[in-house]
Amino acid sequence: MNTILNKVFVGLPKTIGSKEAANPMEREWTSAIFKEPVEGPIWVGKTGLTGDGVADLEHHGGPEKAVFAYSIENYTYWRNELDISDISAGGMGENLVMEHATEETVSIGDTFQIGEAIIQVSQPRQPCWKPARRFKIKNLALLLQNTGKTGWYFRVLQEGYIEEGQTFTILDRPYPHWTIQKCNQILHGKQQNFIEMQELAGCELLAPGMRDTLAKRIEKRNSGAPDIRNRVFGPNE
Numbered sequence: 001m002n003t004i005l006n007k008v009f010v011g012l013p014k015t016i017g018s019k020e021a022a023n024p025m026e027r028e029w030t031s032a033i034f035k036e037p038v039e040g041p042i043w044v045g046k047t048g049l050t051g052d053g054v055a056d057l058e059h060h061g062g063p064e065k066a067v068f069a070y071s072i073e074n075y076t077y078w079r080n081e082l083d084i085s086d087i088s089a090g091g092m093g094e095n096l097v098m099e100h101a102t103e104e105t106v107s108i109g110d111t112f113q114i115g116e117a118i119i120q121v122s123q124p125r126q127p128c129w130k131p132a133r134r135f136k137i138k139n140l141a142l143l144l145q146n147t148g149k150t151g152w153y154f155r156v157l158q159e160g161y162i163e164e165g166q167t168f169t170i171l172d173r174p175y176p177h178w179t180i181q182k183c184n185q186i187l188h189g190k191q192q193n194f195i196e197m198q199e200l201a202g203c204e205l206l207a208p209g210m211r212d213t214l215a216k217r218i219e220k221r222n223s224g225a226p227d228i229r230n231r232v233f234g235p236n237e
Contacts, residue, residue, distance in 0.1 A: 003168040005114060006072045007097040008042055009090045011035030013055035024236050025138070030055045031130050033093035041161040044117040049095055063155055064122045064207040070094035070151040071102045077149065084135060092131055094151055098168070103148050103180040109205035111172040116160025118171065123207040124180045124187070125151045129234035141232035148184040153207070178203055187214075194221050 017028040032055050043050045047066050054060040070092050078087050089097045103124070110121040127150055132140035144150050178200065186196050200206065201214035217226060229237075 001100045003101045003112075003170075004099040005096060005162065005164055005166045005168065006099040007089050008038040008049070008162065008164050009035035009093075009095055009097070010038055010042070010049050010052035011093075012051070012053040025133060025136050027235065029130075029133055029235070031093075031134075032060075033130050033134055035090055035093060035095070037090065038164070041115070041163045043159070044115075044119070044156055044162055045159050046156050052095060059128070064209060065153040066156045067096060067119060067154040068092075068094045068125060068151060069096040069098050069101075069154060071149075072097050072099045073102055074149045074151075077147075082135075082137065082140075082143075084137075087135060091134070092151060096154075101168070103150065103152070103184065106152055106180050107173060107176050108178040108180075108183065108203055109172070109174045110170065111157065113169040113171055115162035115166050116158070117156060117162050118158035118160075119154040120157050120205065121180070122153045122155045122205070123210045124183050125153060126187070126231065128231050129236050132233075132236055138233065138236055145184070145188045145232065148181045150180070150184055152180045155207075175203055175205065178206070192217070192221070192225065194218055 011032050011034055013030050013032040014034060015028060015030040017026055019028045021027045032053050044067065046063050047061065049067065072089055075088055078084065106121055108121055112119055127141040127144035129141055132138055183200060186193060186200050197214050197218055201211050201218065
């Protein structure tokens with residue numbers, strides 16, 4: 001089944017909410033999660049799409065997280081699971097909405113030609129508190145993490161123009177066993193499997209930042225599970 005570029009989204013950071021709001025979910029916050037659909041060709045460069053940006057430069061952006069992709073199939077699940085009618089393509093802040101591609105079928109190192117560009121899967125997305133703030137669902141990051149429906153990032157090997165409706169052509173699949181779903185299980189499983197963690201950390205096409213994260217977790221294996229509250233709940237608490 002062909003993988004299709006269903007939609008393309010870009011957007012720059014913007015600030016919404018109220019500083020004085022009593023409810024943390026209504027307070028002022030800044031994010032580039034609110035993106036707009038693109039019509040016609042758009043340039044994909046080494047650090048992202050023309051007209052796109054990130055608010056949190058410490059945790060987002062850069063060549064290893066140049067392009068964020070999400071499966072259109074996941075939105076059907078979220079509409080049914082969460083009963084949110086307005087959760088649709090672009091809702092997770094993705095750049096590329098991919099059709100016939102999911103976390104179960106996409107692997108680290110998968111290399112695709114799309115239009116003029118060549119892009120390579122670099123890592124899963126680690127869900128943070130911002131989608132939760134957008135949809136006013138405090139535990140949404142945990143739901144994304146626990147279901148494995150996180151989406152994934154691409155690095156850009158060859159810059160070029162892409163356009164909605166084009167087909168992804170697979171050029172290389174060096175690590176078919178390291179699916180995004182499998183990576184998420186290793187990263188977020190209740191039982192930490194340090195053998196698998198070490199094997200994944202040795203995957204040369206996994207983003208260096210995530211390899212470092214795994215290496216540190218292995219080093220601190222006797223410290224228990226990492227504290228994720230700041231990432232998944234942040235200022236929403």
